[in-house]
Amino acid sequence: MLNFESSWRGRQLLILKGISVPTVWGGQKLYSYGGDKNITQLGQLYTVAANDGLSSIILNGKYKGDNLRNIYKSFPEIFGKSRYTEFPLLIGFVDAKEDLSLQVHPDNEYCRKYEGKEIGKCESWIFLDQPANKYIYNGCKVKTKEAVQKNIDNTAWNNIIDTLSVEKDQYVYVEAGTLHALTSGSFVYEIQQSTNITYRFYDYDRIDSLGNKRPLQLNKALDVLDVMKRSEATDLKLGETKEEPYYSIKLCELQGQFKNDTDIFICVTLLEGRTTFEGVDLHKGMSFILFMGEEVAIENKLKCVIASVK
Template sequence: MLVLEPIVHETIWGGPRLTPLTTTGETQIGHLYSVYARKELSNKILNGAYAGKTLQEVRPDFPLTIALTEADKDLSLQVHPDDEAAQKLEQLARGKRESWYFLEAPESGNLVNGCCLKDMESIRAHVAESDYEGVLDYLPVTVGDYVFVEPGTLHAISAGSLVYEIEQGADFTYRFYDYDRVDAKGNKRELHTEKALACLHPDLKSVVRRYNVEEPIVEATYATQLHHDLNAYENKQDKDICFTLLKGQGKADGVELHPGMTVIISPGERIIGLAVQEAMTAWLTI
């Protein structure tokens, strides 16, 4: 098994709710990455023969990204490319798929979910006038809801949300609009309006689902399963499982586990001595 050290990522829209899960004191945290493997950034391994190495060194380009994501402010309006668009626009094999499990609900009770307009000509006209509100549709969400975002869906997490987030595929997104926000240096973030429009499927919308007891939610490329009240966990599958602690504590291979940490568990491996109120497991289905 691989016990991973989370990575703190501050953002323009992040906040302080994840600060207690860190030792470094940042107060504008957008992502606490518990699984992240890229050449430019990767989790450090805390246990075993690979202790001190990074996940990228040991498992190059590990296909899942997992994080706790806090939205102190609304996130940018964005679209993820599907596989075809990623190949055409970025020469990458896969687009981006993601899901959210809501640990805390948005203040508004809604997230941005697709378009209220169905024809691209009307959408382009509204975008040209910066009338994004005239394009947006919304989805009510609450604590415990699960939402999968199909590539091509216009979407955004709303202020107040705290989610377990899982992504598979390319590590990029196309921003429509970012509320004209500026960073500490007075710079606006880059927009990708034309690429976003090229990827947009106006008919796509997400739906809310809820986990059944001990039953996974399975998507085309990955699956997740919510767990409660665990004192041990064993990987009984024939593939790696990412075990993410959400509430509680424990140890894995001698390393103390805290909320926001992930252990990659190989087939047949077992974690014992857990005092877990809530955890999420995830694995590839391809």
Template sequence: MLVIETIVHETIWGGKKLTPYSGTNNKKIGHLYSLISNGELESKILNGEYRGQLFRKYFDENKARFGLSNYKEFPFLLALVDASDDLSLQVHPNDVMAKELEGADFGKNESWYFIDAPKTGKIFDGCKARTSQELKEKVTLGKYDDVIDFLEVRSGDYVYIEAGTMHAMSAGSLVYEIEENCNATYRVYDFDRVDKDGKKRPLQTENALKSIDVSLKSKTIPYVGEKTERLYSTQLFKNTEEYTNVSNTLECLTVIDGESEVEGQKVQRGVTIVLEPNETVKLNKSEFVISRPLLKEAV
């Protein structure tokens, strides 16, 4: 098994909920990456034969053993997300648009598990505009309130956000996030915020308008039982002290609550343990999410 080192990502909208688990005094942590290997950020391994090396190296050298050879990179990334402010209105491209605009193998669908619900009880999700032309006209005029829709969420909810959906996490949210491994995010609107240098963050309006499907809107469901999506399956476990990977591929165990020691490493909120088939990990009573890549004939 591999214990993965977390990576801190400071953001303009981040908060301090994850500070106690970051090994830093940073009060603007947006993402605590539990497992990421996307060419921009690369997770390191803390134990065993690959100690001190990148997870990418482990995956490249071992993916054939786990039926994952058709993935150039590990197919998803994992993070805890603390939104002390609203995120930008944004969209991720679907496969067709990701290939056209980025030359990527696939677009980005993602799943959110709400550890803490937003203050308003809703996130930005979906589009009030009925056509792409109406959306373009409203965005051009800066009438964002006329186009963005909302989705009510509560703590414990699971939301699958399909590529092409206009969306944004809202203030107060603390979320476990699993994203397909595509780097493309197109901002539509950033609430006219400025960074520490007094500059507005760039928008990618043209690509966003090409990528938004006005018909898409997410749904909330309780995070109970296994959720199987396009490139991964995921399941929440509570009050659990032992877990065995009974699948025939890798599984990622990400701690949501609880503290243990595994392979001489402190394992707490935000830490991911990668389990090979038949490996068992023993923990103090914990809440965690298991995420598993789906085997694909071709990707």
């Protein structure tokens, strides 16, 4: 059982409802994480979301029924020393039954200049299941944008995109500007900057439910592509923290007293375990926000990822 007592002006733990998102490449692994079983191709389950397109519903306390974006905009002081006017993180799970599109994301500067957004999109994955072929697409084989364009003109995608070997329980950070794609079988915990902007290079000529090919954004993709950028896969063990420029994550087990002793909110996402709070059932695939200085008493052991913004 999870018990919580607020110690400052009614500030409280926020338990969030997951948001299920159908995709053309999704599967059914997310059902056991609380995903909507009416969606046959369930590719994404967002557990912490507060942007202008998606926002998590709060399941407990004084803000029950409201959404996270509204609370962040209305009461920014309770979230601590965040330097962002918009909620800065987007957290969830991805089930790639098929390969995702070859894609690249813009950085902060490009988003501010061309998309009217505060932040760009760097992202990280923890591989809960490894890809079927034990690699993802990541980085470029060629070293100039001119060579990329020439191969695009010849539809020679295999000459452009490189691969990265990855195994279960490994961690991958994808910096904005990196050409990449998850491949079939990948099942990941995902954290990213909250601006969910993707520029597609190639999508295997797949069609959506209406029989249309999904649009590509080749001009913007080439604008933001850095052919020298590529990721690496590293092991992630219990108790280990990964520090990135815009956020950090820690893989841990929680039991007993747990306090957020930072000066900003943290997002806790359950990978294993189950408990209840205020009549709300918390299970794997759910997240809660713990405010600065607050403490919880956790009776059952929970395997979690703790995320903090910088």
